[in-house]
Amino acid sequence: MDKRIVLKFAGLGLLAAGLCAAVAIAAPQPAPAGLRLLTESEYRNSIADIFGPGIAIQGRFEPGRRVGGLLAASTTVLSVTPAGFGAFSKMADNIAVQVVDTKNRAKLVPCTPKSAKAPDSACAGQFLSQYGRLLFRRPLTTDELKSRVDLAGNLAKSSNDFYYGLRYSLGTLLSAPVFLFRTELAVPAEGKDYTLDSYSRASRLSFLMWDTTPDSELLRAAEDGELMTTAGVSKQVDRLMASPRLEVGMRAFFADMLQLDTFSDITKDVLIYQKFTPQMANSAQEETLRTVIDVTLRSNQDVRDLMTTRKTYLDRTLASIYNVPFNAEGDWMSYEFPASSGRNGVLTQTSMLAMFSHPGRSSPTKRGVALMDIFLCEPTPLPPANVDFSIVNDVSNPKMKTVRERLMAHATNATCASCHNHSDPIGLSLEHFDSLGSTRLMENGQTIDVSAKIGNKSFSGAEGLASYLHDNPKVPACMARKLYSYGVGTSSEDVNPASFKAAYKSFVDGGYRLRTLLKGLATSSEFFSAPAPVATPTKTASR
């Protein structure tokens, strides 16, 4: 099949025969360009958008893994394990049961079968093509639809229940690789270049902006070829960016970039930190995401303000950690820390401070390594395998009461120094915050020194660190690199900066506004560029 065959329905009313309304559209030969596994939030958001938020999604998702600082980049290397598929398959059936049950069918099934006790291929075809298009992010092929309509018919017949057939055939769409993976295809562009085809573009835009499957309007724009034009892309990008759902999309990006999922694997020693509860972990993530969205979208501030802002949002749990009175009516209150608090930017929020600590104490090295990676795109190499760290922890040594003194021992060892000189200053300047993010000024009876030096810049404490990072051009450059990598699904370490050069320039020129960066990235031709396909024995791809 060397032409793309799509089923295009002029309207649902034309679906009388269910399968006969196929119209062939000639298109350039698409080539495989990428395969991305849906993330948990992409899956959840897709289901909620397609079937409504009332559909419960119960089940377990396989863990992602961080590549170049982003989980999103692992979606292009991970697959589905047997246990993972087992879970997807159960989730699919569970969702399908809810969609066709008596409570929801009037709302969600777009037609009434001739008899609820018999097959009706026209109604089944209408239902499956409508949801298939949304789930597959493109229209179903003739084969894909026919196999499902046949299944629905056979099961309806054997069970004397039209909806029983519908349930299982919908389940096959939800377990299908085309739903669970985003298949990106490319078509020849100018010269030797390839560029994503219009449905792949629709998905890339939608998952970046809204963290969900393309909506009907975006799919329409793809079907009509609008997304293959600069003006068409621009129009859709503006529409996506004007929606409040942009916050959902950017929350997902920042949750990934700030590595907030680390919380799922941290425990605090409650003997040392009595205030720690699992609820605190949720609150801390929410605080940071609220702050980030407020700065970057709601008030459209310079993104570098994330490093310095003292404005935040607190609930009761967090107020207790920060020792701030909670006096709001609702669950959350906005709050501005006084300058004297030492709180500056997201770096000094409980989320970042607690995630990158040990269960029972702070870790300047963990904090330093994480912050270098997250905000400066400078990952720290692994320490050499055969290092003796004993001295770092010998608290009985009278000269080494604080972590700083113990860590400084590394500086005398050349092998250690090369990396520790890199990561520790950032962490040491945050030592006024314990493993939970509460303030402290002493450790083991000694005042904590929070001075630090990076390169030839000396600073002190969180405030000094905040202004160092605020003025460091690597911070916005790193954010642009991560956002581009997140959008295209590549390791941020492998990205060619030329791919987002123009977008970055407008970002800088426009005063570091996230919206400028997003718009610049999403409307650039590089955002959709694809490698020319390698000649393989496999046949040309087609849809």
Place this chain on the structure above:
Amino acid sequence: MKLDRRFLLRGMFQGSAISVALPFLDCFLDSNGAALAATGKRIPTRFGTYFWGCGLTKELYLPKKTGLDYDATPQLAALEPYKKKINLISGMRAIVDDSPNYQHWTGSAAISTGICPVKDRQFDAQTIDQTIAAAIGQGARFKSIEVACSGNKGDSVSSLGGPNTNPPEVSPLGLYTRLFGPGFQDPSKGDWKPDPQVLVQQSALSVVADDRKRMLQYVGANDRARIDQYFTSVRELEQTMAAQLQRPEVVAEVAIPSAPGEMEVNKSVPVLRGVVPVMAQLVALGLATDQTRVVNVSLAEGASTIFMPGDPKPFHQATHEEPIDAALGYQAVTSHFSTYSMEFFAMLVKALDDVKEGDGTLLDHSLLLAYTDTGFAKLHTLDNIPMFLAGSASGRIKTGYHIAGGDSPVSRVGLTIQQAMGIPIDNWGTGSMQTKKPVSEILA
């Protein structure tokens, strides 16, 4: 008919197995002759792994004597009641050749794949449990079950290769639900019959499986392996469903308990002391009722962050930061965590040995590999990595030995295991890890 197992293996190696493969394999499965005679049911041999990070304390665990009746050591005290059913293997090493020593990764991956990995946190081949599951798992509901006692869903030591790991169950309730929740039919019930729903699920699944050819057109050469893995997973669910249509033959004397409640699960040692025995009992029940024949239990990650409340240093930090006590000659705090890791292993051994099955126990019909990632965590060494083999694999493994590995490659243990589990191979591993020498002292 009583056949010498080694004779069988030899037969397979020499390529003469084909003509006699089926009856021979039957003999394998029925090698516990007494049980078969008594019940008329065959008892499958199971395989499992227990992984803990950061190793043991050589000064506290390593016996002076080798062979049978070796001297008791303090770090292995919890295992003492099962000493006659366990082999301790010391002194083997992972040989990296040109690959780096990825900390808390290379050693364990070398043991489970026979290959020192080229990349960090990516398996160069499927792990040994998956090789064995492919060989012995036919007929069981799940090819394998993974359990992370720490509650971290990233802790899994089982993989079909590459960056994906088989996701673990992370709570007792989750494990219970997987094994005995929807889809489970108690084989001990008199009115057992195949669930007709399974037939429907099979027909639906075949529609998904039929997407394969079309899907391959959409993926480039780079992604081919990922789509192959997806469809392998689909096929395995099909096999699971086929297994659900057969009534499992259960010899073990077990009853399915009601579901455990929600429990706190994390890396605190006291919490683990509550969670691990429950997980271990569920694992044993899953094996005993033939829901699976392969289990992988991990205590925590390689750079283990299990901790004792009140002590700010978790296990991994302690290994690196605690000085060696001059008087004791080892790291005192660190050694406690190693001892706890053995106590948790003993809980798993106990759970299997507590299940009576035929003329012995579930443990007797199992082979359980316990392993770690390093010989001396403080320096991430890859020599002297301790390993254990618990259970006699239905009589194919002799137990009660301390084997000193003499710096031979850890892959010898993997080779031994595969031969004991009936996989016809005569060598395993790559590079300097390639070996043709199983631990012949314990092969029965």
